[in-house]
Amino acid sequence: MSSAPTCAQVLMRLLREHQVEKVFGIPGVHTIELYRGLPGSGLQHVTPRHEQGAAFMADGYARASGKPGVCFLITGPGLTNAATAMAQAFSDSIPMLVISAVNRREDLGMGRGRLHELPRQSDASRGYCIWQHSLTDAGQLPEVIARAFQLLCSSRPGPVHIEIPIDLFPAAMPGKLEDYRACPAPALPAPNAAAVETAAGWLQEAERPVILLGGGAQACSESATRLAEQLGAPVFLSLAAKGIVDERHPLCGGANLSFDCVRERVEGADVVLAVATELAETDRNLVRENYDFKGRLIRVDIDPTQLVCNANPDLAICADADATLRQLSSALPAGGAEEHEAVKEEVAQLVSACRKEWWPGSEERFPWVQALREALPEDGVLVTDSTQLAYNTNHALPLYSARSHLTCTTGYGTLGFALPAAVGARLSGAREVVALIGDGGLMFTLGELAVAVEQRLPLPILVWNNSGYGEIRDFMDAASVPQEGVNLVTPDFVALAKSFGAEGCRIERPEQLREAVADALRRKMPTLIEITAPRD
Structure with a gap:
């Protein structure tokens, strides 16, 4: 018995x-x-x-x-x-x-x-x-x-x-x-039919609509893209939403909500459809001022408290985001990707104009952003920590699919996230993963390199080594505050990685990055790739 x-x-x-x-x-x-x-x-x-x-x-x-x-x-x-x-x-x-x-x-x-x-x-x-x-x-x-x-x-x-x-x-x-059995998953809340009809009417009549997607729209890649094509509407992404709409799509303006040219376009829209986003300052990369929506604002969120967070809507739909976008699409006339050439040109000009608004030092790091895009597998997952280069990849590195941008630079904004989060992402059986972390952040969770070794993960770990807390150092300089507590003694990261049983190498030029990442992905072992960061 x-x-x-x-x-x-x-x-x-x-x-x-x-x-x-x-x-x-x-x-x-x-x-x-x-x-x-x-x-x-x-x-x-x-x-x-x-x-x-x-x-x-x-x-x-x-x-x-x-x-x-x-x-x-x-x-x-x-x-x-x-x-x-x-x-x-x-x-x-x-x-x-x-x-x-x-x-x-x-x-x-x-x-x-x-x-x-x-x-x-x-x-x-x-x-x-x-x-x-x-x-x-x-x-x-x-x-x-x-x-x-x-x-x-x-x-x-x-x-x-x-x-x-x-x-x-x-x-x-x-x-x-x-x-003992699991209970079945519940059906997600569907949108109110009258609200969908009203939203569809406003969007169909709009001459300059805009779609904003937040991190809660991870399941909406197909529905959001189709709706944008039907409306001829630019799509802008929060940092948590990068990749939900393929950033190569001509209607996608990327995660550029912090820049004035995009703000002007969003504020000037006659209808804004904001889906699963807090409209928070971290969506705008710490730009505190909320948008001043001059047209109608439609908000969609599964959480009723978020429907009035940071901006009161003209129409609030408390429902599953993907179901709502699909019903909106069904209520609108068909449209195709081949249409709306003027809007596509406008989006391309906006993305180009964003680069002119980058903060000092960004241009020097842009070749590294380009090299990282070339090194990252097309369907790869980028996991980033709070480090200088990551703030540039947030905007300038296009991603092509949902759940491909895991970052702690939004929201709570802790340090030390990228290495263990990349281990978890790789263990999920997901696509190939690349981690990007600064030398300061890496020291928070360095011990988790041992887990990547134990699990024999083919994981490139890019360490942006600027010998300290470079972003804070820059802010101190800009505020004319003497540099205190930001210049750190750093170890030999390559030697340290090898002491864990991982591989390690050091590069100094962007053109070395693609080969280093490709080699790392071929190994059944993590590889720490230390990047000697240029001093601005």
Whole structure:
């Protein structure tokens, strides 16, 4: 007679039932019984070198695949170590499920000084999670996991944190393990028919329409492109939306919302269709002033609170973005890519004019942007950190497909994202991945290079080495503030990479980049490519 499954075993079963394949986590004394449920579950466990790396890997996995990334964390420091990465995911609306331990139920709130004790641990994560739940009975687990995935798959996503007392992991569960099944994913909310009719009428009558896409429109590549062609409307992308519409398309103006020439075009539109975007300053690369929409503004978002964020609409549609764009397209006359030649010429002139507005130093880095575009596989994924060259690739490096631009330069804006996020993206089974990170940011999460080596990932890691926090150094100079804390001692990154068991090389000219990346992608091992950055 088989024994009853434990709470930990049922958890693993339910994760697999929800199509989870990989989990990122570091075992600890409080999660021993959790990990007893892992063997034979069908889940692959990946061990980062820091819990922040675990959450960044889960983030990259989710961005590249569109499926929730999953973390296992220990009580107390495990959760707080992951907090920064969870907050980045919250800011960028990335689906992430974090399962953490918490002290035994009889110890909660007692202040007995137990190991890893964090008073009110659940309170610590509420500020950067879309939902937090503390399990108090093992029998609640199936319902709690079902609620978590309903939220992650049918609303504006973000991190969900479930904490489980360590005495519940070995608790016996009723029935057989195979009896536990996932709940089906819910149908996404459809747009109101009258609202679609009104929006279609406004767009059809418009003489100078514009489409703005945000990061929540990742599933809208086909529908957004078709609608733009029907309307003859320029499409501009937030930084989180790069690639959703192929940036080679003649109606796509790229992620250039921060430049005055594009602002003038958007503000002068008679109808603006803004889809799944906050219209935030990070969409405009830290340009604080909101757009002054002079025409009608139509906003589409699955989250009703976002429909009035930063700009009040003339028409608000709370629904799934792709379903809304498809219904709008069906309500409009057919149109084709071969039409609207004047608009295409206008978009080309706007993109060209943006380059004239670049900040000082950008022209010197532009050959590196061009070289990176040539080096990046056509369908490749670019993962970028907050570093000088990445701020130029945001605008000047065209991408061709959705989920091809994973960046922390939006929203929360942490450092150290790119290396672990690239590991997670590559482990998602996604396309080829290239990481771009600065020397300062790399030092935040350098240990995760060991994970890329363990997993034998063909991962080029471009390190833009300007011997410090170059962007902040430039801002200090511009503000006539003496340079303090921005000029750093940096290690020999190539030697350091080789000490991890990775490959490493150093380049100084853009024309060396394509071959270096191609060689790295052919290896079954990560390659750190150190770029000696030109000093402006």
